[in-house]
Amino acid sequence: MEATSKDTRGSFAAKKTPATPKGLLNIAVRAARAAGEIINRNFEDRDHITVQEKAKDDLVTNVDRECENAIKGVISRYYPEHGILAEESGSSKNTADSDYLWVIDPLDGTTNFCKGIPHIAVSIGVKIKGITSVGVVYDPIRNELFTATKGEGAILNNRKIRVSNIKGLDTGIFATAFPCRNREHLEHYQKILARVFSRCADIRRAGTASLDLAYVAAGRMDGYFELCLKPWDFCAGELLVREAGGVVTDFEGKPDYAKNGNIVAANPYAIQNLLREIKAAG
Incomplete structure (x- = not known):
């Protein structure tokens, strides 16, 4: 929950969420789930989806943009001074001035989404002084949440995960x-x-x-x-x-x-x- 405190004039003002890896991860998860709700709401009922071709074989829909706006809205509420690099809207104005950069793909797998193929994700990474320190990949169709913070391991739905242990390619x-x-x-x-x-x-x-x-x-x-x-x-x-x-x-x-x-x-x-x-x- 966002904490509040009474300021010198007696009104209540929202405290900034600490820009620690844990705080950043919490907000990234919140943003990813907000976008995931939009994807799920539109996935089964695609009659209202509008599709444009940005370039050959590169599609964008109104849902991509709605998801991106939702993610940016969550980030801006808690970290208005942070920079954002998003697939559809590019870089925010304060990107060059901030130590924090949020890198967003609001709907990864747009072609899958347009075709009704249930393999889609929301991807949010956070760089601190150029180093990727927080990562969230959320599959809203399967409700699988992959998260990582630098030095803390990787998690899938509250369970630690590891890469495979094969050595050669023949069984891979x-x-x-x-x-x-x-x-x-x-x-x-x-x-x-x-x-x-x-x-x-x-x-x-x-x-x-x-x-x-x-x-x-x-x-x-x-x-x-x-x-x-x-x-x-x-x-x-x-x-x-x-x-x-x-x-x-x-x-x-x-x-x-x-x-x-x-x-x-x-x-x-x-x-x-x-x-x-x-x-x-x-």
Whole structure:
């Protein structure tokens, strides 16, 4: 609950919620659930959904925007001085002046949502002085809440989660996504896919990057690789993986995925084998 205190004029004023990792996580969860309610309300009754194409294979709906406004409203109520980077509205005016940056994907898996495929998430990450310190990925359809705070581990619905413990690729199930918005990279991606698929048990392509990463954190997937992601696609999910004992790199095995958008995630053993196949594809 938001505390109140009496000011010098006798009126009551809301106290600011402390900008500690715990306080930030509580508000991130509250914001994610607010967006999740909007998604659930519209998922079964899509007659009132309007769809626009921002670019080829890049959809946005009125529900995306409603979710984003709900999330921003919760954040602004408790942390009006914090910066926000959101998929639909971009950066807030005070982003450059704040040590705190909220990175938001209000409805990850918009195409799934439009088609009635129940694989959707709300993704909220919080950076403190450039370091991702809080992450929330919420699947409102399954009511699964993945959370992480830096140095405190990763949680799924109040239960600690860990990445899988496979070492090779042969028994592994790996998540990926086609570069449908960046098809100039398709030939390179196909070479990578062919090498990984020939050496692993199987591949999954579900269409929601934040949940792919959350599933790696929970050990449901043994690894994940994708090209050309945006910060809101992976900000929360990459923290989940790292706090669950995994490793996240770019395709060169370097920590530059935030710059180039190319991301690989797995446990410390499997990622070496995964990177070897990716690099061998040229």
